[in-house]
Amino acid sequence: MCRLCRRFLRDLSSLSGIPSARRPARLNASRAVSYDSQYLGRYSQSGEEAGMGMVESAPGAFELIARDDVTRARRGTVHTAHGAVPTPVFCPVGTQATVKGLAPRDLLTLEAPMILSNTYHLYLRPGADLIGELGGLHRFMAWPGPILTDSGGFQVFSLEGLRKVDDEGVTFRSHIDGSEHRFTPEKVIEIQQILGSDIAMAFDECAKPHDRAYIAEAMRRTHLWAERCLAAHSRPDQALYGIVQGGVFEDLRAESARVLSEMDFPGYAIGGLSVGESKEDMLRILDHVVPLLPDGKARYLMGVGSPEDLVEGVARGIDIFDCVLPSRLGRNGAVFTPEGRINLRNAQFRDDPRPIQEDCACYTCQHFSRAYLRHLIISRELLAPHLNTLHNVHFLLNLMSRIREAIEGDRFADLRECFWAEYRPADEVARQRNHANYRRSTGPPEGAKNERKGRTHSERV
Numbered sequence: 001m002c003r004l005c006r007r008f009l010r011d012l013s014s015l016s017g018i019p020s021a022r023r024p025a026r027l028n029a030s031r032a033v034s035y036d037s038q039y040l041g042r043y044s045q046s047g048e049e050a051g052m053g054m055v056e057s058a059p060g061a062f063e064l065i066a067r068d069d070v071t072r073a074r075r076g077t078v079h080t081a082h083g084a085v086p087t088p089v090f091c092p093v094g095t096q097a098t099v100k101g102l103a104p105r106d107l108l109t110l111e112a113p114m115i116l117s118n119t120y121h122l123y124l125r126p127g128a129d130l131i132g133e134l135g136g137l138h139r140f141m142a143w144p145g146p147i148l149t150d151s152g153g154f155q156v157f158s159l160e161g162l163r164k165v166d167d168e169g170v171t172f173r174s175h176i177d178g179s180e181h182r183f184t185p186e187k188v189i190e191i192q193q194i195l196g197s198d199i200a201m202a203f204d205e206c207a208k209p210h211d212r213a214y215i216a217e218a219m220r221r222t223h224l225w226a227e228r229c230l231a232a233h234s235r236p237d238q239a240l241y242g243i244v245q246g247g248v249f250e251d252l253r254a255e256s257a258r259v260l261s262e263m264d265f266p267g268y269a270i271g272g273l274s275v276g277e278s279k280e281d282m283l284r285i286l287d288h289v290v291p292l293l294p295d296g297k298a299r300y301l302m303g304v305g306s307p308e309d310l311v312e313g314v315a316r317g318i319d320i321f322d323c324v325l326p327s328r329l330g331r332n333g334a335v336f337t338p339e340g341r342i343n344l345r346n347a348q349f350r351d352d353p354r355p356i357q358e359d360c361a362c363y364t365c366q367h368f369s370r371a372y373l374r375h376l377i378i379s380r381e382l383l384a385p386h387l388n389t390l391h392n393v394h395f396l397l398n399l400m401s402r403i404r405e406a407i408e409g410d411r412f413a414d415l416r417e418c419f420w421a422e423y424r425p426a427d428e429v430a431r432q433r434n435h436a437n438y439r440r441s442t443g444p445p446e447g448a449k450n451e452r453k454g455r456t457h458s459e460r461v
């Protein structure tokens with residue numbers, strides 16, 4: 001591996017010229033000032049007012065900056081009312097209006113360009129109206145940057161046995177208390193407009209990827225709902241993106257891309273992937289569907305965010321990603337390195353004096369050894385998930401930053417090759433097993449008859 005390429009996989013943040021011992025302090029100090037004086041001051045007015053009039057381009061509009069010559073990778077900007085988002089971008093997920101384990105101050109230090117939050121969860125608790133009364137989602141969670149909200153489709157359709165779908169909408173029972181609720185396209189748009197996210201998503205039906213008959217029916221409904229979402233959407237400082245469905249079937253994906261493209265959304269998500277299909281199927285569908293989407297619009301691959309998926313998604317022309325992976329892994333003691341994941345619980349790290357990753361500029365790696373982090377994990381200390389998540393989110397944001405530089409410098413293909421020369425992803429069997437456990441954990445509400453132990457619904461995207 002050439003030295004230049006190897007460096008891409010290491011942390012080459014703009015801080016590399018600063019003596020390592022001083023990096024965190026300088027970072028935190030400068031960021032604290034900008035957070036208080038620049039960002040929070042913006043929220044002295046209502047969240048809606050804060051976003052108005054700040055966008056020169058239309059909200060959610062995609063601006064192309066550079067293309068890779070070898071792959072479909074592209075470098076661009078997505079414009080929002082709360083700032084420009086450099087793409088390709090990874091969005092940490094704040095399901096409950098918080099990225100688990102991190103304060104907004106941490107996300108600013110990490111220079112997270114945009115975060116994602118969840119319509120379904122915030123609607124159930126604390127309620128969209130409450131958030132609206134308190135100034136909107138940005139102000140409620142004190143996050144000054146861009147926010148993307150999903151439509152709740154993925155969560156609602158994960159509630160197997162607890163929801164009933166018809167062409168008008170979906171009736172479902174809350175995973176929290178079993179109470180009955182109904183989502184329609186109009187309701188989902190109303191909730192997202194009250195929350196005041198920068199990018200809202202159309203309501204879609206996210207079906208299991210291999211049942212062709214049902215997938216076709218769900219896709220038809222998704223198209224009907226997309227039109228109703230467009231008609232219902234009225235907030236001028238918020239973009240509304242459409243969601244392409246069609247499972248693992250290329251002809252259905254092509255039809256969905258064609259129908260939704262004609263509706264002229266400012267951006268398009270590819271939904272219904274990373275929901276149990278093989279990695280080969282996911283990449284095959286991306287190869288097929290991305291070229292069918294409008295070139296001048298942003299493309300968002302929902303719920304995908306492992307390092308290898310980011311690299312391969314970018315190579316296929318994806319601009320936006322989100323995933324709970326860095327925080328979920330961090331809570332379980334697993335952390336990313338350029339060689340792959342390691343689990344700090346393992347006994348081999350008991351007396352390991354090294355940081356998680358040599359040359360990493362994050363606060364965790366600048367201050368703590370693997371041995372200390374393992375001690376925190378074993379002792380169940382609250383600091384453990386924080387420090388692990390901090391590193392994991394930094395790792396993915398840094399990877400995306402290196403990818404953007406590489407595309408601009410026409411070196412993305414080299415970066416991709418070097419990434420695969422060094423990185424060993426979690427094996428496919430383990431990935432499928434984790435996913436199966438994940439799916440099983442999503443159904444029953446707390447207190448329901450068929451309650452199961454394990455991870456709860458609220459932990460998923």
Ligand SMILES: [Zn+2]
Nearest residue numbers: 360362365391
């Ligand atoms: Zn680190």
